[in-house]
Amino acid sequence: MEQSKELNQKANLLRKWSLIATTEAGSGHPTSCMSAADFTAVLFDKYFTYDLSNPLNLYNDRFVLSKGHAAPLLYALFALSGAYPLEELKTLRKFGSKLEGHPVPNFKYTEAATGSLGQGLSVGAGLALISKREGLPNKTYVITGDGELAEGQIWEAANFAAHEKLDNLIAILDINRLAQSQETMFGHNIEKYINRFRAFDFEVIPIDGHNFEEIDTALAQATKNTSGKPVAIIAKTFKGKGVSFLENKDNWHGKALNKEELQKALAELGELDDNLRFDLRKPERSIFPADHTPTQNTDLSFDAGKEYATREVFGEVLVKLGEKNKDIYALDGDVMNSTFTEPFKKAYPERFVESYIAEQNMVSVAAGLSRLGKVPFVATFAAFLTRAADQIRMARVSEANIKFIGSHVGVSIGEDGPSQMGLEDVALFSALPDSIVLQPADAVSTAKLIPLIVTHKGFAYMRTLRPKTPLFYKNEEEFTIGGSKILRQSGNDQLTVVATGITVVEALKAADELQKENISIRVVDCYSIKPIDVTTLKKCLQETSKKILVTVEDHFEHGGMGDFAAAAIEGEDGMVIKMAVSKISQSGTKDQLMDDAGINAAHIISKVKQALT
């Protein structure tokens, strides 16, 4: 009983400081913190094993706050564990503070940025997967809200966690009934959640989320779980629990108390000892993500007379790189025979993650892998990466180190039609700050660029091609992120065609045809879309008589390579003429569709002639 009294004090300290922090900030979600205070107090008091001075110790338990708007609770939990003074919570949401409105990596104890809902269970599954595969004894705890259980990604993650038998993953569902604008779909009908998680093959433990004994029993059971099933502790709770005028009341979502209300609330919580602390259990061992051999070029070489599909080359390169660099993982969404991650799976099944047709979960799992020092390659059709646009966005906020590979880009995929064509992928990835976007046109450049994106820490996206293309480079050619190659040039070039990927083939055809009419043009292979090769593009402008760059790409116009080229020469004497896809395409052969989209050699020729008149 004495123990329970102290626990109650600690839970109420979490409430107190969540309330103080949000009132100081003038905004935030105190009531969402209060529903989860009791079970997180028990978790930190008795179960959570963590070395505060080494967040990346692989023996640490992992704590993912999927309901990111309860950030003050997260900050209070670590303050009460001694990570920093409680007073620091008063900087909540203030400019420059580590304690942002929703958790970001600037707060070093967060495993991922959260705040876009429904992503935390996937991140947790990624963390738990590594522990499982590497035989680590730690547990991963994921706290979800109830509103966010409506997100489909939750069920992708649930399928994944059960399929991977992640019995080291413990989800605690904070069923506090109230969402932002109204009651959730199921309110306090706990059966609905029990049925769903049982059907998705979880070990389900329903509890009163404010009863310490039930919480303790559930956590004891969950931490001993070796059923092969992930655990869902379904906690019936009350939003605003502990303060009468907030508890289970409408219209208190995302609202801070004013000073007066705060005093009233604190009075209700009673006198609390601010010196109480969680005494986190230290992990038995300290091990850290291994520092693997930096990735070197592969020794792959290609035959000058042959044609290669860059997607196949990617597969080959990844196997090579994976041999020395054990951090490399591949994730695929049931298209490994199209993206060519299949050879990697065969070579290193222990580092392959089949994600089935669930791209959102795939990306957030990769964010979890990245947190633990892995270098995940996430591959699917470029079009289907858009399925995970929000997860990609959040992974970027998480500063995850993920390499995305999008196959089947553009209208040049042919007969499958517009649903399968990646035509906005460059716009999506390029909008994100500091992302790398590449599109090699041949085997050699593909093989040389992939090691570079492994070495580069951060977000990188590569478009790979379905059709085969000839070699444009000798095997010894070197490439750089931010580089380009001039493939045709003469002393009297009239303008420059800047191509990327499949359009390089067309641009070269066009140049050869034009040459027959004594029209010399320069052709640039813009394999690095972001960053773009500003120096070379400016140089081309200066060295051609017409000072025109004609950009041509198998992508929608806005947000594509052409916009980068325009930005590169902004302020220079010269102009960009953009050729890109401007309508929804259809079924047809590659050649028909490239012609229909106006991005083939014939169209380049007429555009060049038009520009020269």
Added chain:
Amino acid sequence: MEQSKELNQKANLLRKWSLIATTEAGSGHPTSCMSAADFTAVLFDKYFTYDLSNPLNLYNDRFVLSKGHAAPLLYALFALSGAYPLEELKTLRKFGSKLEGHPVPNFKYTEAATGSLGQGLSVGAGLALISKREGLPNKTYVITGDGELAEGQIWEAANFAAHEKLDNLIAILDINRLAQSQETMFGHNIEKYINRFRAFDFEVIPIDGHNFEEIDTALAQATKNTSGKPVAIIAKTFKGKGVSFLENKDNWHGKALNKEELQKALAELGELDDNLRFDLRKPERSIFPADHTPTQNTDLSFDAGKEYATREVFGEVLVKLGEKNKDIYALDGDVMNSTFTEPFKKAYPERFVESYIAEQNMVSVAAGLSRLGKVPFVATFAAFLTRAADQIRMARVSEANIKFIGSHVGVSIGEDGPSQMGLEDVALFSALPDSIVLQPADAVSTAKLIPLIVTHKGFAYMRTLRPKTPLFYKNEEEFTIGGSKILRQSGNDQLTVVATGITVVEALKAADELQKENISIRVVDCYSIKPIDVTTLKKCLQETSKKILVTVEDHFEHGGMGDFAAAAIEGEDGMVIKMAVSKISQSGTKDQLMDDAGINAAHIISKVKQALT
């Protein structure tokens, strides 16, 4: 028995023509058609009620092929219903044919474009919702694959359909065990699907998907269903069923047979009478989407001295418009008190669709509504529209008439931090062909532009603002899609600042400050981002001494308004200097974050001065 023999012939005709069509095309997914041939044959033979000459008759049953790669089956079903000659299937996947690799609206019997998996159940739920709310007697049938049941959106749709009590929705799940690259997660473990759909409150009917009697009994039960629950007929089937060397065999996904294999396969199917036809039951009545009063301006007026948040104005306007135009629907993802769709809900609950925190389903439901002539407004935080990027992409391929409203745009939302900031939404919507993208800066322009996007048939996206802004316009001012407004000008303007949304406020502040130093600049309110006002921007360039446009926006740089401005003046004498967000933001006040992002008045002033030196 005679009947069953004929049915078997019809099912085999579906197989035969799926095989012929794909062999003629040289690509496609015949085996995915064959697993679904038996149950779709029974459906069309006995249950499906449809007026071929009037696909939009609201009394028609609806058929959604969620597994879009089985398109040849869809085309064969309608050919065997007499819609066009079977021979037309030989145009499958050919350039210019209506029979594309995956269904698109060019094929008038498809309810939506499919091919990105896991979206059809949501579209079907949208269709069924309208029938339910309008008291129509028809049924909506959705055929899903098993691989696509891994997509989270399926479970969003399942929750939605059960919550809305759509007992007129009948999903038939084609559990053929094999996905593209390997067996699905659950193979033929039918229990897994039964448990899941039961838990999600469906009426579940498991059957042998190749047993005509079981199929018939299931459909009879499903069509009589008045349980208040949607139905899931879970059909255990075999991929490639009917041809020994294809049936239940690996490595036949997405592969057409060669001519020899085709002959062998057709021989196995036996002699079939190509003259057999489904005799579709005609609906009892013919009614069509109503032709509602074209939307006029509202008579809303605003007080010159007051400030308004455009998100609130949007809410007010929508209520006004909804009064006369009964086609207008509003869909929201549990943020109606933030996006301000709440007043619409209160005024017209019968035309409000609470979608909870499940944005993917929300967008595809809207595509279903649009198909039936409704004008759905889909509203959530701009950042969370990216959650549905793939559904938005597919809705665009479907030629859906949807109006998207993104609130909480940019760093100016303040304390909540980067997870809640829409900073790539303009890139996302602008990449899509023929989309409209607007960002009004004040109440008057918001109120005038919303009626215009209702009248405009097609995709439109509007960013609304969280902070309040003053009025920049008189109530009688007029606006156009593709327009802009010059807010400051003089005879000796040195350059032009082009702003949009919240940055209009900053640009005007900057102009006033600069004027004090006798530096005159022009300020343009670029409320129409796509299409952008090329004429005005060119004119500004010509009329200012420095021929510079400084664009400033609360959005990431690439893919934003600045790129449109650059494209607008390409080839002109002059240049664009882009000011935009270039890094991940943080928590802070609106003013701190706009300063930190370099897009406030102070930054505009220094950028202008720098440009003028």
